[in-house]
Amino acid sequence: MRLDVITIFPAYLAPLRESLLGKAIADGRVDLAVHDLRDWATDRHRTVDDAPYGGGPGMVMKPDVWGRALDAVAQPSSTLVVPTPAGRRFTQPVAAELAGCAHLVFACGRYEGIDQRFVQDAASRMPVRELSIGDYVLAGGEVATMVIVEAVTRLLPGVLGNPESAVQDSFAGDLADLVEAPSYTRPPVYRGLPVPAVLTSGDHAAVAAWRAEQSRRRTTENRPDLLIQ
Numbered sequence: 001m002r003l004d005v006i007t008i009f010p011a012y013l014a015p016l017r018e019s020l021l022g023k024a025i026a027d028g029r030v031d032l033a034v035h036d037l038r039d040w041a042t043d044r045h046r047t048v049d050d051a052p053y054g055g056g057p058g059m060v061m062k063p064d065v066w067g068r069a070l071d072a073v074a075q076p077s078s079t080l081v082v083p084t085p086a087g088r089r090f091t092q093p094v095a096a097e098l099a100g101c102a103h104l105v106f107a108c109g110r111y112e113g114i115d116q117r118f119v120q121d122a123a124s125r126m127p128v129r130e131l132s133i134g135d136y137v138l139a140g141g142e143v144a145t146m147v148i149v150e151a152v153t154r155l156l157p158g159v160l161g162n163p164e165s166a167v168q169d170s171f172a173g174d175l176a177d178l179v180e181a182p183s184y185t186r187p188p189v190y191r192g193l194p195v196p197a198v199l200t201s202g203d204h205a206a207v208a209a210w211r212a213e214q215s216r217r218r219t220t221e222n223r224p225d226l227l228i229q
């Protein structure tokens, strides 16, 4: 998979080269390039924004600068991902879908967002996914891009140390609409708190049943919205 990220704060994306994704890049499983949007600005001030038509607070990012940037990195197999609070919800199934893409281009908006004509024009020549990572507003799309990139690339073959982990994730595979059961490891007693006895019983069927019940209990307590579908 190739990832191109376009942003006015390239340094913000530095953490993507750490940990699992950093190893996937070193192993050649993922190609990552981060680009400074201002490289495609045409004036000496490298301007990327302007006042909003129709009035209102803040500034809007210019479509022409974004259009030139996308033209420079796009390939026939590209999918454009635009993190935005106004987008469709980014979920584990969406992460799995994006993990099947050959090339993802991330457009990190700032200010009041990107002129919609950039998205409209891009959609005439490639798949475009406007995605929300949650019902809150960040200062820009960079953090949302890192969330999406991590959720997607951990699903790629060979990136996760133990691919079984992805099957037992919350919201995925066996737990499609449930959160995962709580996890425990040594010591057997921590500050007077023992590990649930079933987990040291050696009875795999009992452990599986207990975990399924714990997933249902936790989902009911923390995410009842997942049960109404």
Ligand SMILES: Nc1nc2cc(Br)ccc2s1
Pocket (backbone or CB within 6 Å): 083, 084, 085, 108, 109, 110, 111, 112, 113, 132, 133, 134, 136, 137, 138, 139, 140, 141, 142, 144
């Ligand atoms: N939750 C999110 N907030 C924002 C803000 C901007 Br500005 C750009 C993208 C996103 S995604």
